Amino acid sequence: MTKNITAGADRRRAASGDLLGPNSEIGRKLKQYYDELVSDHVPDRFAQLLSQLEQAEPAQKKD
Amino acid sequence: MAAVSQGFKTDLLGSIPSLRAFAVSLTQNADKADDLVQETLVKAWDKHESFQPGTNLKAWLFTILRNEFYSQMRKRGREVQDSDGIMTARLAVHPAQHGQLDLKDFRGALEQLPEDQREAIILIGASGFSYEEAAEICGCAVGTIKSRVSRARARLQEILKISGEDEFGPDAISAQVTGSNAA
Numbered sequence: 001m002t003k004n005i006t007a008g009a010d011r012r013r014a015a016s017g018d019l020l021g022p023n024s025e026i027g028r029k030l031k032q033y034y035d036e037l038v039s040d041h042v043p044d045r046f047a048q049l050l051s052q053l054e055q056a057e058p059a060q061k062k063d
Numbered sequence: 064m065a066a067v068s069q070g071f072k073t074d075l076l077g078s079i080p081s082l083r084a085f086a087v088s089l090t091q092n093a094d095k096a097d098d099l100v101q102e103t104l105v106k107a108w109d110k111h112e113s114f115q116p117g118t119n120l121k122a123w124l125f126t127i128l129r130n131e132f133y134s135q136m137r138k139r140g141r142e143v144q145d146s147d148g149i150m151t152a153r154l155a156v157h158p159a160q161h162g163q164l165d166l167k168d169f170r171g172a173l174e175q176l177p178e179d180q181r182e183a184i185i186l187i188g189a190s191g192f193s194y195e196e197a198a199e200i201c202g203c204a205v206g207t208i209k210s211r212v213s214r215a216r217a218r219l220q221e222i223l224k225i226s227g228e229d230e231f232g233p234d235a236i237s238a239q240v241t242g243s244n245a246a
Contacts, residue, residue: 019213020184020187020212024216025164025225026188026216026220026225027188029164029169030169030184030185032166033166033169033173033189034084034088035189037083037084037087038080038083040080040083040084042079042083045101046076046100046104049105050075050108053104053108054072057066
């Protein structure tokens, strides 16, 4: 069923171009769904976490 | 031990929006997703030395996040996804032949996919990874990713009653829909 997609699939864009490209309703919705998630505001806790990790750095040890 | 470079930290920060999007796609839950991203960042920080500069950081991070997700699922004995959400989703799905497919309906349909199919179609159709990269992230063969994407897409079409996109005609879809409720 997926044979026809291998033809131009070496480029990243083409990987989703056939089955999930702009001509596909599923493909469009998938990108809309995901883009909405990506553009969500990032809570401060993550920047704080990285700063904490950075400060703890010299003593860093894995259990 | 080599210190974490400023560049690495900046790149980590820059990856957070994508990581959160992927985490929500996997967990279908915003709070769990952010916890998962936090775990991922800590893990990535701890093992930053195993990242090879010049290779795809996003793919490396997605791999860590995914491994973390599945190991948490195993620990919890694979708890069932939010059943309220699934119920809402089932009620919300309407035939989409006329007019625009609602994003809420799409989200509900996505939620009904098995995790392996959902992650495959997200990685390929939304995160912009190649089949090869997705296979590496998921630790499986390229062919496996292709078949998961294809099944995910067919299943979404079935749930959302979308016709005319490929070899599945309306008749084939309704035949599958009637037989698929127990799946």
